[in-house]
Amino acid sequence: xxxxxxxxxxxxxxxxxxxxxxxxxxxxxxxxxxxxxxxxxxxxxxxxxxxxxxxxxxxxxxxxxxxxxxxxxxxxxxxxxxxxxxxxxxxxxxxxxxxxxxxx
Amino acid sequence: xxxxxxxxxxxxxxxxxxxxxxxxxxxxxxxxxxxxxxxxxxxxxxxxxxxxxxxxxxxxxxxxxxxxxxxxxxxxxxxxxxxxxxxxxxxxxxxxxxxxxxxx
Numbered sequence: 001x002x003x004x005x006x007x008x009x010x011x012x013x014x015x016x017x018x019x020x021x022x023x024x025x026x027x028x029x030x031x032x033x034x035x036x037x038x039x040x041x042x043x044x045x046x047x048x049x050x051x052x053x054x055x056x057x058x059x060x061x062x063x064x065x066x067x068x069x070x071x072x073x074x075x076x077x078x079x080x081x082x083x084x085x086x087x088x089x090x091x092x093x094x095x096x097x098x099x100x101x102x103x104x
Numbered sequence: 105x106x107x108x109x110x111x112x113x114x115x116x117x118x119x120x121x122x123x124x125x126x127x128x129x130x131x132x133x134x135x136x137x138x139x140x141x142x143x144x145x146x147x148x149x150x151x152x153x154x155x156x157x158x159x160x161x162x163x164x165x166x167x168x169x170x171x172x173x174x175x176x177x178x179x180x181x182x183x184x185x186x187x188x189x190x191x192x193x194x195x196x197x198x199x200x201x202x203x204x205x206x207x208x
Contacts, residue, residue: 043203099147
């Protein structure tokens with residue numbers, strides 16, 4: 001199993017609409033990916049090593065998929081639509097990371 | 105529910121022993137945290153937006169806990185021991201992030 005994680009750094013922009021992200025953007029991804037989205041998780045940043053100080057991330061999401069190939073095949077055709085929706089909730093340029101889920 | 109995520113940036117050091125991390129370090133954390141560790145997840149970085157290029161993270165872990173207070177109370181007494189174990193698998197200075205799990 002792999003996951004695609006998308007991180008929104010706290011110092012990367014000025015706005016992030018958590019409600020839109022949760023109720024519109026992530027459900028859009030889930031619908032477009034179909035079976036290639038096993039589940040997803042949304043994080044809302046609380047803080048860094050010492051919470052209430054040094055928050056490094058405003059938010060993040062993690063989309064779990066059976067394999068990298070399955071994810072890419074499902075995501076590719078919808079990439080433009082999904083990317084176009086980002087401006088509706090943030091001006092932060094996200095950081096994308098793909099990982100193998102080793103254990104969990 | 106919150107999670108404490110620990111990220112190991114690819115450009116932050118020269119070694120990372122994934123086996124030690126999986127078989128020794130994370131089980132140590134789980135044991136020391138007890139009930140404050142609901143579960144944990146380990147990520148092994150595969151790549152960035154274009155896998156096989158621009159890997160941003162070598163590895164990460166996410167420890168799920170009922171609340172920030174429960175996590176801090178359980179982690180505090182073992183912080184020094186857990187921190188001392190890090191040198192056994194990596195020389196990368198990790199980035200810590202605490203998040204609320206909004207959905208997932």
